[in-house]
C-alpha cells in the first residue's frame with residue numbers, strides 16, 4: 001500500500017471563502033484539468049457543497065447521488081481540503097479497493113497525502129502462526145509452502161493480494177486477536193497486521209468497511225482499532241443497517257463450534273487423533289463427550305424449530321443450552337489444568353485462543369437464552385439448513401447501536417449511496433438508522449434514463465404460481481435471442497432462479513451464449529467474464545442487485561424476475577413490521593414498500609453506468625401495473 005503526505009492548498013486564485021469554495025475550486029481547477037474525460041456536473045458540485053457544509057459545521061448528512069454523479073470526489077475533495085483525518089466506510093471490499101487504487105491514488109498524485117486501506121484482522125497473515133504451523137497432510141504441506149513463499153515477498157500480507165485461490169488453512173494462519181503476542185512476538189517488527197495498523201495511524205484518509213467500523217465502535221476507547229477521527233463518510237450507506245444488525249447480533253452455529261473443536265481434536269481418515277490436544281489423551285473423552293452432546297443439541301434444534309422461525313419468549317431448549325454452556329465451562333477448566341506448562345509456547349497460545357473462543361461461545365449461549373423477544377429490542381431465530389444449523393439473534397433495528405456506539409465518536413457523519421430515498425423521501429432510512437433530524441440531499445443522475453433505457457413489463461408471470469418458471473425462461477430466451485449484448489437476470493429467491501436456470505440454461509448455451517448461475521463459481525469471476533464478453537447471461541440473487549458495474553454491450557439487458565419485496569415471514573422483517581403495526585402504523589407502506597423500492601432502484605441502476613450506455617429493463621412482475629403501489633416503483637426511476 002502506497003502512502004503519501006497530503007495537503008490540499010488553496011489554489012491561490014481569488015479570495016478563500018470557506019471549505020465549499022476551496023473544494024469547488026480544487027475540483028474545477030485541479031481535478032478537472034488532470035482528468036481527460038472529466039465533465040462538469042452540477043449534481044456533483046451540489047453534493048460537494050453539502051458535504052463541505054457538514055464537514056465544517058458538524059452534524060449528519062444523508063446524500064443520495066444517482067449513478068454517474070461522481071459522488072466519491074464529491075466527498076473526497078472537501079475531506080482533503082479540510083485537512084483533517086477521516087474514515088471512509090464501504091460495505092464491500094470491491095469499493096474499498098476501488099477508492100484506494102483509483103480515486104485516492106489519483107488525488108494523491110495531484111497533492112500528496114497519506115491514505116490506507118483498513119480491513120478486518122483475519123484478512124492479514126500472521127507470520128508467527130504460519131511459521132509454527134504443522135501441516136497434517138500433503139495438501140496442507142503444499143499450501144503452507146506456498147504461503148511461506150508469498151510471505152517472503154508480500155508487502156501487505158492481505159489475503160486479497162494472494163490471488164483468487166481459496167486457502168483452506170487460512171483460518172489457522174491468519175491474524176487472530178486471541179492468539180496474538182503483540183509486541184512480545186518475535187515477528188512483531190515485520191507483522192502484517194500491526195504493519196497495517198501503523199499505516200492506518202499515519203494516514204489522513206482511512207478506507208475501512210461497515211463491519212470494521214461497527215466492531216471498532218464496540219471496543220473500549222483505548223482498545224480501538226481505527227484511529228480517532230472527527231469525520232466519517234459511510235458510502236454504500238443503503239446497506240449499513242444490515243451490516244450493523246449482524247455486528248451487534250449473535251450467531252451460534254454448528255459449523256462455528258465444530259471449527260473450534262476440530263482445532264483441538266479430530267480424527268483423520270486413518271483414525272488417528274490430530275489437533276492441538278492430540279498429545280493429551282487425558283482430555284480425549286471430555287472433548288468427544290462435548291462434541292457428541294453438542295451434535296445431539298443441533299439435531300434437537302432442527303427437530304424443534306423451523307428454518308428461519310422466530311423464537312419468542314423462553315427458548316424451548318433453554319435447559320439443554322444452559323447445560324451445554326456449563327459443560328463447555330467444565331472442559332475449559334480441564335483444559336487449563338491439563339495443558340498449562342506442558343506445551344511449546346506457540347501451541348499454548350493456540351490452545352489459549354481456543355479457550356477464549358469456547359468461553360465466548362458459552363457466553364453467547366447464555367445471552368441467547370437470557371434475551372426475551374421484544375423486551376430488549378432483539379429478535380431471535382433458528383436457521384436449520386441441511387448441513388448448517390444456527391441460532392441467531394439480532395437487534396430489530398440497529399438505530400440504538402448507531403446512536404449509542406457510532407454517532408458519538410464523530411463530529412460530522414456523511415452517509416451516501418445511489419439509493420437512500422423513495423422519491424426524495426428519506427424517512428424510511430432515517431427511521432431505520434435513528435437519524436431523524438439529519439440533513440438530506442438528493443442529487444439526480446446526469447444520465448438520461450428515459451433516452452438510455454427502454455422499460456418493458458411482461459404480463460402473466462407470477463413466480464408464486466406453478467408454471468411461471470417456464471414463462472420466465474421463455475422471456476429470458478426471447479431477450480437473449482436478440483444477441484445485442486450481455487444480460488443480467490435478477491431473482492429474489494433461489495428456488496425460482498434454479499427453476500428458470502434448469503429450463504433456460506442449456507438452451508442459452510445452445511444459442512452460443514455464455515450462461516452462468518450464482519453459486520457455481522465466485523460472483524467476482526462471473527462479473528469478470530461478463531466484463532470481458534458481450535454474450536454472457538448471469539442468473540443472480542441478492543448480491544447482483546447491487547454493486548455490479550458492467551459497462552457497454554457487456555450488459556445490455558436487465559431482467560427482474562420479480563419485484564424485490566422481502567419475505568414477510570423473515571424474522572427481522574416480521575419483527576419490524578409487527579413493531580410498526582403495534583404502534584398503529586401501516587407496515588406495508590412504512591416498511592415493506594420503501595424497502596422494496598430501494599432495492600428495485602439498486603437493481604435498476606446496474607444497467608446504465610455511463611452516458612453512452614443504453615439497454616432494456618424487462619420487469620416480469622405485472623403488479624407494477626396492476627397494483628396501486630406499482631406507481632411508487634415506476635415513479636422512483
Ligand code: SF4
Nearest residue numbers: 126128180181185191
Ligand atoms: S504480532 Fe500477533 S499477529 Fe503479528 S505475527 Fe505476532 S502473533 Fe501474529
